[in-house]
Amino acid sequence: MSVLKDFRTFIARGNVVDLAVGVIIGAAFGKIVSSLVKDVMMPPIGLLLGKVDFSGLFVTLDGDHYATLAAAKAAGAPTINYGIFVNNVIDFLIVAFVVFLVVRQVNKILPKPAPSVPMRDCPRCMTSIPAAATKCPHCTADVEAV
Numbered sequence: 001m002s003v004l005k006d007f008r009t010f011i012a013r014g015n016v017v018d019l020a021v022g023v024i025i026g027a028a029f030g031k032i033v034s035s036l037v038k039d040v041m042m043p044p045i046g047l048l049l050g051k052v053d054f055s056g057l058f059v060t061l062d063g064d065h066y067a068t069l070a071a072a073k074a075a076g077a078p079t080i081n082y083g084i085f086v087n088n089v090i091d092f093l094i095v096a097f098v099v100f101l102v103v104r105q106v107n108k109i110l111p112k113p114a115p116s117v118p119m120r121d122c123p124r125c126m127t128s129i130p131a132a133a134t135k136c137p138h139c140t141a142d143v144e145a146v
Helices: 002-012 014-048 069-074 082-109
Strands: 119-121 128-130
Touching: 002 014, 014 082
Parallel strands: none
Antiparallel strands: 119 128
């Protein structure tokens, strides 16, 4: 019964819920970007490169020639689908760039961390204390300010 209680506590933590929401939104965002690449970006790129459809680019490993990837798959021929790979690389690059832009904007919005306080060791107890301290909060020894 302890395992279930620990699991419930783990799931109830805010970070886990935030992570789950992020994964779900990321998956939906990935579908949108895949559609953007496949349906909006690749047709003009293919047109510029001589009406090439990247998703239809493949090499058969059995040496036979097939007119389309669908025909090769229907015949059970082993294929290397490098056109689909190119589409996936473009998907990844677009997603990575958009995530970069989002993180960059979030970093601009979030407050900057406070500058760190210079520290030194207490000569009596060797505990780290602020450099400007005149009394050690741990051993209560009087120390000279630096």
